[in-house]
Amino acid sequence: MSTYTSHLTTSREKPTFREPPCKDLVTSSHVVSPERTATDLLDKVRAQAYRDACRAAYFGVEKVYKAEEFIKELDQKLTGGQIGEMTALTGGVKVVWKKRLTAKAGLARCKTRPLPSATIELSDKIIDDQERLINAIAHEFCHVANNLISGDLRSHGPGFKEWGRQCEAAFPDLGIKITTKHSYRSKFEFIWTCCDKKCGKEVGRHTKSINPKTQACRCCGGLLVQTNPVARTLKTRLECDVEE
Ligand SMILES: [Zn+2]
Ligand SMILES: [Zn+2]
Missing domain, CATH: 3.30.2010 (Zincin-like)
Incomplete structure (x- = not known):
């Protein structure tokens, strides 16, 4: 009788197996690099932009x-x-x-x-x-x-x-509100999103006046990427940087 079986019969515990160290598990897919997080965020932003367009x-x-x-x-x-x-x-x-x-x-x-x-x-x-x-x-x-x-x-x-x-x-x-004043938030033809996951700030312009190669996010210095296919207002939490 092996040591393993005797242990099982005496304690009635379920055997617990340790997975052998597998090379795949410790490579890039489990290490969260800042670049990967940024790509994930952008994928989400782009998917949202696509849904907005639809x-x-x-x-x-x-x-x-x-x-x-x-x-x-x-x-x-x-x-x-x-x-x-x-x-x-x-x-x-x-x-x-x-x-x-x-x-x-x-x-x-x-x-x-x-x-x-x-x-x-x-x-x-x-x-x-x-x-x-x-x-x-x-x-x-x-x-x-x-x-x-x-x-x-x-x-x-x-x-x-x-x-x-x-x-x-x-x-x-x-919930109709008949007012005599308009309070519409401005919509932008061009929107850039900060790639930093914690920041995610959006910057809106009416013209293509931001060059992401030379301009970074004003909040965190992160990379900006253009994200919108349709003109829309900026997301509420990200409204601080509106110009023009
Ligand atoms: Zn009127
Ligand atoms: Zn940022």
Whole structure:
């Protein structure tokens, strides 16, 4: 009887095997080098950038019919369908998506003569998520209602604000905020990410004005790599270095 078997029968313990030292286990794959960590981080950032691009493409299609649907819903809940009826002969409330509208999320154009008509222009650049879409359309719809139903030509006066209050109350689950000020965070065409895992800082520019070969991260001196395929805002925790 070998020593091993006698040990097993007497103590009733499960044998514990020690893995023989294997050459593969102690080579590079288990040693975390700073370069490798940086590559892992960049892979994650690039994967996220790819997901962002897919989401942006999907939203670009989705926003068109969501806008039309939401305007109908607003009209039903806020005016009992009056805007739809008033503008029926001019094709209802028209929605135009504008690439060049960048100063604000939306704009409402109303006419009462010869026939009542309403057009809501929406910014392709600024409206890049559901929340902005809902808030921008609600805001512009309040202008339309204030103009066509209340006959009020002032833009953000008490009449508009009253429609805003009614609108917020009509959709409690959507958390609509009708404000008269815009607080959109700037989006950047060019974003660089710091490769240092602990830092991960993002730097945004409207032009390709950073050369990663000569410029390092201002926080930690780490390597910067360009990471975004679509224009987007910087991630929240990394907002400190915004210029232009
Ligand atoms: Zn407005
Ligand atoms: Zn850094």
